[in-house]
Amino acid sequence: MTSRTYAVTGMACGHCAESVTEELERVAGVTAVTVDVDSGTVVVTSDRYLETADVRAAVEEAGYELTTRET
Template sequence: MTTTEITIKGMTCGHCAASVTKELEAITGVTSVQVDQPGGKAQVQSTNVTHEQMAEAVEEAGYEALEFATSNG
């Protein structure tokens, strides 16, 4: 299991967070998503999911993934 924290540009409301959550949860291999809209971050637990897949999902929701921090555990 891998935990990735994504810094996301442009989330300004609860609807923004819900859109990002929906798109990230749709990725095969994602097991958990927690979005901190005021902090502009998403924490994703996954197996065999690339940063590129996560960035595409964030972009599909209409936002920009700026930075990824990943830890295994």
């Protein structure tokens, strides 16, 4: 299992968190998603390495912008 933290801009409420979580859970290999709207971060746990491009595409599909991969 690996966990990575990403910075996401544009999230402001619980609905935002739900949208991002829903899209990220569709990415193959993702086992858990934790969104912190206040800090603008998303922790993605997976059972394999995830390409940042795949995570970015899921976040963008939800209507937000992945700005950085923090860890």
